[in-house]
Amino acid sequence: MADEKILIVGAGRMAQAIIKGLKQAGFTNVLVGNNGNVERLEEVESRFGVNSTEQWQNHVSDQNIIILAMPPEAHDEVLAELSEVVEKQLILTVAAGIDVSYMQERLPEGTPVSWLMPNTAAAKGQSMTLFALGEHVNDQHEYYIEKILFSIGQFKKLTETQMHALTPITGSGPAFIYRMADNLIKEAQKSGISEVTAKQLIAQMIKGSAEMLTSDLKCPQDLMDEVASPGGVTERGLQVFEKYHFDEMMREVIEACLERAELDE
Ligand SMILES: NC(=O)c1ccc[n+]([C@@H]2O[C@H](COP(=O)([O-])OP(=O)(O)OC[C@H]3O[C@@H](n4cnc5c(N)ncnc54)[C@H](OP(=O)(O)O)[C@@H]3O)[C@@H](O)[C@H]2O)c1
Numbered sequence: 451m452a453d454e455k456i457l458i459v460g461a462g463r464m465a466q467a468i469i470k471g472l473k474q475a476g477f478t479n480v481l482v483g484n485n486g487n488v489e490r491l492e493e494v495e496s497r498f499g500v501n502s503t504e505q506w507q508n509h510v511s512d513q514n515i516i517i518l519a520m521p522p523e524a525h526d527e528v529l530a531e532l533s534e535v536v537e538k539q540l541i542l543t544v545a546a547g548i549d550v551s552y553m554q555e556r557l558p559e560g561t562p563v564s565w566l567m568p569n570t571a572a573a574k575g576q577s578m579t580l581f582a583l584g585e586h587v588n589d590q591h592e593y594y595i596e597k598i599l600f601s602i603g604q605f606k607k608l609t610e611t612q613m614h615a616l617t618p619i620t621g622s623g624p625a626f627i628y629r630m631a632d633n634l635i636k637e638a639q640k641s642g643i644s645e646v647t648a649k650q651l652i653a654q655m656i657k658g659s660a661e662m663l664t665s666d667l668k669c670p671q672d673l674m675d676e677v678a679s680p681g682g683v684t685e686r687g688l689q690v691f692e693k694y695h696f697d698e699m700m701r702e703v704i705e706a707c708l709e710r711a712e713l714d715e
Contacts, residue, residue, distance in 0.1 A: 454594060455479040459506050459528060460519030461487070461494045464544055467572035468519065468602055469498045474575060475601030481509055485520065510535040515594060517566075518543040529556040540591050542566055542598075546617055547711040549610040550584040562586040564595050567613055567621045568602055577603035578620045582610040618707030626703065631656060 456477060458465050461484040472480055482494050483506025491502040503509055510516065510532065518528060522545040532541065533556065541563045543553060553563040563584035568577040579599050583592065599605035608616070631652050638648035662673055678684035 453479060454515055455513045456481070456515045456517060456598075457506060457509060457513040458482045458517045458519055460484060460517075461490050461502070462519065463570060464568065464572070465517075465519035466494060466498070467570050467577070468517065468544070468568065468598075469494065469500055470573045471575055471577075471602035472598065473498050473500065475597075477598075477601065481506070481513070483509070485524070507531055507535060510539065511537060513539055515540045515542065515598070517598075518545065518548075521545065522547050525552070526556070529553065533557055536561060538562065540564070540587070540594060542595065544568055546621060547614070549613065550582050551610065554584050554586075560586050562588070562591045564591075565610060565613060566595075566599065567617050568599075569621055569624050571624060572602035575601070575603055577605075579603060579605040580608050580613050580616055580620055581605060582608055582613050614708070614711065617711055618704045622707050627656065 454477070456472065456479060458469065458480065461482050465482065469480060469482065480498075480500040482491065482500055482502045483504070484491055486504070488504060491504065494500065495502045516532070516536075516539055518525065518541070520528065525543065525545055525548050536558060538561060541553060541557060541561060542565075543563075544566045546567070549565050550563050553565070554561070557563065561584075564581055564587060566579055566581045568579040571577045572579070577599075579602065581595060581599065583595075587595075596605065631649075634652045634655075635645065635648045638651055639645055643651075659673075662668075663670065666673065668676075674688070678688055
């Protein structure tokens with residue numbers, strides 16, 4: 451399987467995170483194309499030891515799997531180009547809002563497709579990737595998809611409706627955690643520690659909290675209660691979350707993401 455020929459169209463942040471995971475997992479036949487930024491292709495080649503092409507369209511027939519890692523709005527054009535040359539290769543996209551129905555409508559009848567929703571932790575082999583399968587995906591294709599996803603972290607098969615609902619949570623979610631981390635790092639620096647030390651403290655705190663959530667059977671509310679003794683320091687801090695309607699804000703954050711994703715469809 452590691453000898454499968456994989457073409458990645460797109461060489462940006464998500465593509466690079468996936469390439470890193472694939473290379474670490476021993477995939478050797480990875481070819482990368484993009485929209486003409488030659489400098490970026492050269493950088494990706496030298497950084498990850500993959501091959502690149504300025505004309506990915508000329509290489510489709512040699513590939514087994516094609517991963518689309520470019521913006522949602524570029525998909526119409528790229529799927530039209532792919533339709534001219536594709537011969538039942540497995541086509542995967544990581545784009546927000548580009549579900550399997552969307553791809554099936556634009557690709558030749560019988561093309562196996564899958565919609566993947568990874569996050570940038572793929573670069574560390576720690577993505578939580580959601581995926582939905584198109585109607586022409588067979589067991590062998592699914593095996594390939596899972597092998598690729600395993601190389602970048604954990605994964606969960608869902609329906610496309612569920613994936614639409616969860617894209618803001620596992621796809622965009624890391625940015626929300628980093629936003630909070632950024633604030634905490636700045637607050638920590640007020641004690642006189644360096645930014646590097648502050649980042650270490652906060653990163654380990656988040657990692658430890660994630661570990662508790664993962665391994666402990668307790669729900670987040672129980673874990674919060676363990677930290678916040680009645681009348682204590684943490685409880686006072688949590689009261690400020692209430693004062694500024696944190697729950698309502700989080701709901702609006704997710705709704706805003708969903709609205710934006712719908713605009714792309
Ligand atoms: N970033 C995330 O955390 C994340 C998470 C989940 C899913 N995604 C999805 O991943 C996709 C890529 O996001 P990104 O953050 O990696 O974007 P990015 O860093 O801006 O990179 C976009 C890449 O797409 C290429 N591209 C644009 N139009 C193209 C076209 N017409 N044909 C071929 N290549 C084209 C660009 O080519 P050039 O190099 O020539 O500019 C660039 O390499 C998006 O659909 C996004 O929804 C991202």
